[in-house]
Amino acid sequence: MNAVALVLTVFVACAVEAVEALTIVLAAGLTREWRSTFQGMAVALAVLAVVVAVVGPALTLFPLGVLRLAVGALLAVFGLQWLRKAILRASGYRGLHDEAGIYQRQVAAARAATAGGRHGVHDWYAFTLSFKGVLLEGLEVVFIAITFGSNQGSIGLAAVGAAAAVLVVAAIGVAARAPLARVPENSMKFAVGVMLTSFGVFWGAEGAGVSWPGHDAALLVLIPVIALAAVGYTLLLRTARAAGPAGPGSPPRAAASTRRVTSGEGS
Amino acid sequence: MSRWIRSFGMFWYDFIVGDDWRGAAVVAVALAGTALLVHAAGLNPWWLLPLCVLAALGWSLRRATAGKG
Numbered sequence: 001m002n003a004v005a006l007v008l009t010v011f012v013a014c015a016v017e018a019v020e021a022l023t024i025v026l027a028a029g030l031t032r033e034w035r036s037t038f039q040g041m042a043v044a045l046a047v048l049a050v051v052v053a054v055v056g057p058a059l060t061l062f063p064l065g066v067l068r069l070a071v072g073a074l075l076a077v078f079g080l081q082w083l084r085k086a087i088l089r090a091s092g093y094r095g096l097h098d099e100a101g102i103y104q105r106q107v108a109a110a111r112a113a114t115a116g117g118r119h120g121v122h123d124w125y126a127f128t129l130s131f132k133g134v135l136l137e138g139l140e141v142v143f144i145a146i147t148f149g150s151n152q153g154s155i156g157l158a159a160v161g162a163a164a165a166v167l168v169v170a171a172i173g174v175a176a177r178a179p180l181a182r183v184p185e186n187s188m189k190f191a192v193g194v195m196l197t198s199f200g201v202f203w204g205a206e207g208a209g210v211s212w213p214g215h216d217a218a219l220l221v222l223i224p225v226i227a228l229a230a231v232g233y234t235l236l237l238r239t240a241r242a243a244g245p246a247g248p249g250s251p252p253r254a255a256a257s258t259r260r261v262t263s264g265e266g267s
Numbered sequence: 268m269s270r271w272i273r274s275f276g277m278f279w280y281d282f283i284v285g286d287d288w289r290g291a292a293v294v295a296v297a298l299a300g301t302a303l304l305v306h307a308a309g310l311n312p313w314w315l316l317p318l319c320v321l322a323a324l325g326w327s328l329r330r331a332t333a334g335k336g
Contacts, residue, residue: 073294073295076294077284080294081290084290084331088331088332091332207298208298209302210316212313229324233328237328
């Protein structure tokens with residue numbers, strides 16, 4: 001895989017996570033106070049930096065075959081989870097990831113929470129909301145950047161893609177001062193799910209000892225095949241959903257979709 | 268301490284595996300089968316993991332949508 005593909009894949013995957021972190025930070029900062037929000041963000045970034053500093057060099061100690069097997073397996077499982085959710089969303093079985101809706105719920109919760117400080121932080125709620133949001137979304141950024149970078153022997157290049165995504169999203173967020181609801185997040189998640197699964201399968205099989213026909217060029221077949229299968233599953237589920245009556249005990253569609261949207265959505 | 272370790276483990280399980288553990292199980296079994304075929308039988312089963320992953324995806328989607336209109 002060339003450098004451009006590596007940077008682009010990491011960039012898109014990390015941009016999705018950065019958009020989600022931005023929504024939480026904006027909700028905390030605009031409704032509570034910016035100082036505690038930035039403190040939470042800074043502590044989360046420091047924790048992430050420690051994770052990168054410890055895990056990154058440690059990965060280079062493993063033989064490449066072992067690394068590809070372990071990282072490939074993790075990526076394939078992780079990608080399968082993303083792809084499954086993306087297909088369920090695209091086919092209407094799960095509510096679309098709605099950044100504006102999530103923002104409104106975070107704002108309502110932030111307004112309802114009581115004020116109060118701890119450990120030198122003026123607003124503990126804003127601090128913890130920002131800390132958790134940045135840490136959890138940041139862990140996904142770190143996971144993707146490290147797994148892709150270590151397998152390609154260029155963690156630095158993957159870090160460039162991840163950092164560029166975070167900076168671009170942060171810059172747009174600062175300019176807009178609103179959640180980036182118009183980013184085609186669901187389509188991006190679908191594409192990222194395909195890429196994570198494809199690279200996971202490629203590296204996992206290589207780590208298990210397989211020699212791919214055409215070597216790296218096999219990815220040019222593997223990625224479209226997995227993408228086509230995912231689109232096929234989506235179309236099948238859409239057709240089944242449109243044609244099939246609700247089974248016994250199934251909630252009405254409107255109520256079900258409302259519940260899905262309000263229950264909070266992960267990646 | 269044990270509660271913290273449990274929470275830590277649950278976080279990583281949810282982070283990597285998510286809602287359906289069966290997908291992870293299929294990937295693990297397929298990788299073990301691939302390694303076995305390569306090293307014990309001298310084959311090159313490059314097709315096994317992609318097939319299993321796509322089948323696992325279909326199976327998981329079927330389970331997730333069963334009985335829902």
